[in-house]
Amino acid sequence: MSAPGYDYVIVGGGTAGCVLANRLSADARHRVLLLEAGPRDHYLWIHIPIGYGKTMFHPVYNWRFETDPEPHMNGRRVYWPRGRGLGGSSSINGLIYVRGQPEDYDSWEALGNRGWGWQDVLPYFERSQLATSAIGEKHELMEAIIRAGNELGIPANGDFNAGRQEGVGYYQLFTRKGWRSSSATAYLRPAAGRPNLEVQCDAHATRILFEGTRAAGVRYRQGGAEREVRAAREVILAAGALQSPQLLQLSGVGPGELLQQFGVPVVKDLAGVGENLQDHLQLRLLYKCTRPITTNDDLASWWRSAAIGLRWLLWRKGPLAIGINQGGLFARALPESKTPDVQFHFATLSADMAGAKPHPWSGFTMSVCQLRPESRGRVRIRSADPLEPPSMQANYLATELDRRCSLAGMRLARSLAATAALRPYIAEEYRPGAPAQSDDALLEFARSYGATIFHPSGTCKMGSDPMAVVDERLRVHGTGGLRVVDCSIMPKLISGNTAAAVVMIAEKASDLLLEDSALGRA
Numbered sequence: 001m002s003a004p005g006y007d008y009v010i011v012g013g014g015t016a017g018c019v020l021a022n023r024l025s026a027d028a029r030h031r032v033l034l035l036e037a038g039p040r041d042h043y044l045w046i047h048i049p050i051g052y053g054k055t056m057f058h059p060v061y062n063w064r065f066e067t068d069p070e071p072h073m074n075g076r077r078v079y080w081p082r083g084r085g086l087g088g089s090s091s092i093n094g095l096i097y098v099r100g101q102p103e104d105y106d107s108w109e110a111l112g113n114r115g116w117g118w119q120d121v122l123p124y125f126e127r128s129q130l131a132t133s134a135i136g137e138k139h140e141l142m143e144a145i146i147r148a149g150n151e152l153g154i155p156a157n158g159d160f161n162a163g164r165q166e167g168v169g170y171y172q173l174f175t176r177k178g179w180r181s182s183s184a185t186a187y188l189r190p191a192a193g194r195p196n197l198e199v200q201c202d203a204h205a206t207r208i209l210f211e212g213t214r215a216a217g218v219r220y221r222q223g224g225a226e227r228e229v230r231a232a233r234e235v236i237l238a239a240g241a242l243q244s245p246q247l248l249q250l251s252g253v254g255p256g257e258l259l260q261q262f263g264v265p266v267v268k269d270l271a272g273v274g275e276n277l278q279d280h281l282q283l284r285l286l287y288k289c290t291r292p293i294t295t296n297d298d299l300a301s302w303w304r305s306a307a308i309g310l311r312w313l314l315w316r317k318g319p320l321a322i323g324i325n326q327g328g329l330f331a332r333a334l335p336e337s338k339t340p341d342v343q344f345h346f347a348t349l350s351a352d353m354a355g356a357k358p359h360p361w362s363g364f365t366m367s368v369c370q371l372r373p374e375s376r377g378r379v380r381i382r383s384a385d386p387l388e389p390p391s392m393q394a395n396y397l398a399t400e401l402d403r404r405c406s407l408a409g410m411r412l413a414r415s416l417a418a419t420a421a422l423r424p425y426i427a428e429e430y431r432p433g434a435p436a437q438s439d440d441a442l443l444e445f446a447r448s449y450g451a452t453i454f455h456p457s458g459t460c461k462m463g464s465d466p467m468a469v470v471d472e473r474l475r476v477h478g479t480g481g482l483r484v485v486d487c488s489i490m491p492k493l494i495s496g497n498t499a500a501a502v503v504m505i506a507e508k509a510s511d512l513l514l515e516d517s518a519l520g521r522a
Helices: 015-025 049-055 102-110 118-127 140-151 183-191 240-250 256-261 295-300 302-315 400-417 439-449 499-518
Strands: 006-011 032-035 167-170 197-200 204-211 214-222 225-237 275-277 281-289 325-331 342-347 363-370 377-380 391-393 426-431 482-484
Touching: 006 015, 006 214, 015 032, 015 183, 015 197, 015 499, 102 118, 118 499, 140 167, 140 325, 140 342, 140 400, 204 225, 204 240, 225 240, 225 499, 240 377, 281 400, 281 439, 295 302, 342 400, 363 400, 400 426, 400 439
Parallel strands: 006 032, 006 225, 032 197, 225 482
Antiparallel strands: 167 325, 204 214, 214 225, 275 377, 281 363, 281 426, 325 342, 342 363, 377 391
């Protein structure tokens, strides 16, 4: 079945796709279709900040991917949650608003991507419609952690996004008056009444349709039926770092040898599609607390849980309005680093893995990740079946630098735990535990328990080198009418959480698309 034509067809109603849908449809002359494989965001726990744990393994609102066995992680498959439904991962993430370091974007520009330096992208961060809030309620444990950082010479930082990232303090969160602010609520909801914008959910894109090397439309599956839609101007992929390269490969754009292996006709042999995968590996040090002041304690007590729920219902305040990770720290763990090379997420809760049931004792978490890993992975189709998840591998801890920095980050966490400020709150280190003291023992802990911190990026990287997939205007090399707009275009992973940067990318891409439309080019 063929659907009516549109000017722009956006594949993916996630963090970037909702921004694009709003900005492109603001001009009533543009007919815009947004295709989202998942459902609408009606699930209440999506909108309650602490509901992050309720969506971590949800079969409807989460793709629940797994990596291939990781060669440097004892052959483990690492669980990779990704948002499924309107808002994408901005509907299920940890809410943290971090822009990264100015040097991140200057490094993109230094690679030949004109217009992507810090001063160029800053206005697009400032234009973001996603609401952000400071954490108004100070937790006793978090205050102790700030003092612990100060003992080690790490300064207090009241705003990680004010140009100087280094320091310890509270995160800004994507929340508004006690509710999550997602890309869907901030961008799609205000545009919902526009007659020139159509949103189709449960619409799984299966192929980009080409006329020669020009993208002409999209084939998608909805309600058991195959449908096709035409794009008069452009097809825009905003399906994320795992599924944008997958759809390109399924459509004949990617490494020619891989496509031929699965019988996919080659439209454009583009070696870099799916390569350059980068992610932040989190190492979660878990501590038993000497006092019943943690979120574990709140959730273990029916009356404390009831009080927390009532407080949110009446005033939109308390733990339900904040989320799990309240505080952070950016520091230089390696002596040669000129800017912070590790990031901490501090949670007043402990569990065996993110999103799992809290431990039955007072506990808290210090999670540390290396900010700029050298390790590179890849995403590749396993077959020509668009419903089969792709093969994905992060290749964590593949380089000596990554192992050294991860070790230094874990030792910094232990130094924090040993300070006069924090030591009175610690009964014991539950994991990795006191016996793990040598580098080998700590690396074994990292290999056995390390997990994603949910920032896969880089698989359709921007640039002009032979492995680049898009140019500085995000147009796919060697094709027409086709762009990629999501975290896959990052040539290098930024130093921090990625949601704010993805919104920035989509805001800037919207301007590029509108400029090219006005000039009659694509």
